[in-house]
């Protein structure tokens with residue numbers, strides 16, 4: 404298993420990976436091919452093994468085609484992904500390098516490079532030199548870890564051991580509600596404005612109503628989660644006025660920017676995030692719109708010290724190690740970790756930050772052009788001026804069932820993946836563009852298709 408006789412297999416695997424970088428144009432991969440996969444793997448784990456070449460063949464021919472290619476430029480659902488070639492291939496290098504990136508003692512070289520990428524993000528957000536954090540597995544893990552830190556800080560300051568409450572709008576990502584369940588704390592709903600944003604005014608009103616109804620002093624609220632690009636609509640909360648309220652009341656402000664904060668990399672989009680420089684923590688996922696493969700989410704704290712107090716794990720064998728200057732394990736809920744920030748770092752180092760700005764601007768322009776086309780076409784309604792690269796629109800008169808039927812049919816055919824959602828209670832279609840290769844003309848074909856669709 405560790406001998407050089409595995410070289411041939413290693414070359415086959417690398418060869419496959421290089422080939423996969425070029426997504427076949429007419430791919431019909433996806434759940435439509437999933438019928439036989441359980442049977443296909445039934446006899447693969449045996450005392451003798453089936454051999455790497457056979458297993459790779461099975462993966463290429465049967466298993467992979469039953470997975471949706473999330474990097475297909477016409478995959479416009481959820482928040483897709485668009486990893487750069489450099490980032491993807493470096494992920495393989497990372498796997499081959501066996502780095503324990505939990506502590507400086509074992510992973511200093513990798514951690515230094517991860518921290519360089521985190522510094523780039525912290526600088527884009529305007530956080531001070533003392534800011535720092537860690538790459539975790541995803542936006543969900545980033546939200547949970549930031550909120551655990553926020554509650555720790557609140558408890559230290561107030562001496563309260565109350566369950567605590569997080570203030571957020573209903574547009575906040577589901578992972579924040581999931582974090583509240585894990586932490587056994589409450590969520591205080593904050594109203595959204597007509598554009599779907601949290602404003603300072605609405606936050607203040609929610610906090611005052613909460614104080615009046617529950618506690619008298621509202622001291623159980625320990626954090627506000629604002630979103631820098633909601634998943635559903637790409638809306639950016641009014642970070643400046645929200646930060647004002649958090650400052651007034653000494654509340655921790657976390658910005659979930661898993662999808663949208665990537666746009667900080669674009670000098671033109673940056674202004675939409677005014678106030679981000681005042682947060683206590685933020686998260687942004689390189690595996691969404693920063694062109695890195697799964698799984699990678701950057702979690703950055705203005706002051707990492709309390710994060711380490713909240714999260715660091717201790718034990719005789721752990722505390723015996725000279726842990727050096729920066730231990731990523733201390734800043735989130737984990738211990739062993741892959742240096743999952745390295746593909747982002749390598750990609751930034753390879754192409755430069757200007758290429759990132761250009762790629763993000765391209766996707767925003769593609770979404771904008773699509774939104775303009777929707778607004779101009781009779782029979783369609785643009786529901787919201789896009790803040791980032793999500794576009795919400797209706798085909799006038801369509802019901803949710805019609806959207807679902809059309810969406811499923813086109814997904815099964817492998818033409819494109821566009822999934823319905825709702826906006827302010829109205830069923831609608833949603834596209835999210837993160838791939839710079841998404842062809843604006845191909846997006847217009849979606850509108851042509853919808854206009855002529857008869858079910």
Ligand SMILES: Cc1ncc(COP(=O)(O)O)c(C=O)c1O
Pocket residue numbers: 481482540541542543544576578630632633634659660661662663688700
């Ligand atoms: C705004 C936002 N937050 C959090 C998440 C969860 O991220 P992950 O799936 O990486 O855990 C998502 C996922 O789409 C998101 O869009």
